[in-house]
Amino acid sequence: MSGRKLGDGSALALPPAEEVRLMLDGVRNWPTALVTRAGLRPYPFVAKLRDGRREQINDLGDLLLLAAGWSRYVGPAGAEVAEGPFDGRAQVQLLDGWRWSTYETFVRQDYSVFPVEGRVVLDLGASIGDTATYFAARGAAAVIGYELDSRVADTARRNLELNFGLDAISPGPFEIRTDRLTGDISALIQEAHDMGLGAPYLKMDIEGDEYAVLEETPAWDLRQLAGLILEFHDGARRALTALRAAGFRTRIIRDHAWHGTRLGIMAAW
Secondary structure (H helix, E strand, O other): OOEEEOOOOOEEEOOOHHHHHHHHHHEOOHHHHHHHHOOOOOOOEEEEEOOOOEEEEOOHHHHHHHHOOOEEEEOHHHOEEEEEEEOOEEEEEEEOOOOHHHHHHHHOOOOOOOOOOOOEEEEEOOOOOHHHHHHHHOOOOEEEEEOOOHHHHHHHHHHHHHHHOHHHEOOOOEEEEOOOOOOOOHHHHHHHHOOOOOOOEEEEOOOOOHHHHHHHOOHHHHOOOOEEEEEEOOOOHHHHHHHHHOOOOEEEEEEEEEOOEEEEEEEEO
């Protein structure tokens, strides 16, 4: 993200074009939204949305999700549910989904690189099931997700059930497991191949363990994937080195500084 210093020593953040478009399309008082996003005035402020709603905006995530037409409500047992449009579906609903990753996944569509329709997607680091729901909504024939936190994994299963029905959950086509996966994932890749749905895709967001997976899984087995997309948590170089050594072409999708390191997303095929 670009930035420059103002005369008073504060920083002016220049919003990415995709955020500017969202604000123009979704917010009637978009000048206030842009000025706040740029750091020239503090949160909160009241957004006058083009669909008629007036909503208090407490941070950037609020602003972008609301501008994109998302809303939130209190569901069963007091659980907060985020709800919003996605690619022709009436609505996507996510328990505990009012978070930045929902914007990344469903609005910005950071995982839209590959055509997953009819394929198996291996989702390492499934979190609340937002990416599993995203891949399923895009037509993946099966999703095998892994999330170590059993409570978060339960939320992921509930989100898949909320969007696709109880029959979709294992032994249906969508499954969330709580096993720890580190290092060689050859057996998982083979399991996905044995489903007879073509070469699988792999998504990884496993908080730094992605490097061990790429370095310890034999190159031949990695090459059985149709493609992979991963979040890197300590710079791109180590992941790029492993992927290129395995014969992949690569592309950095996003890359930004964060507390002394670099985070981002890359694709390989």
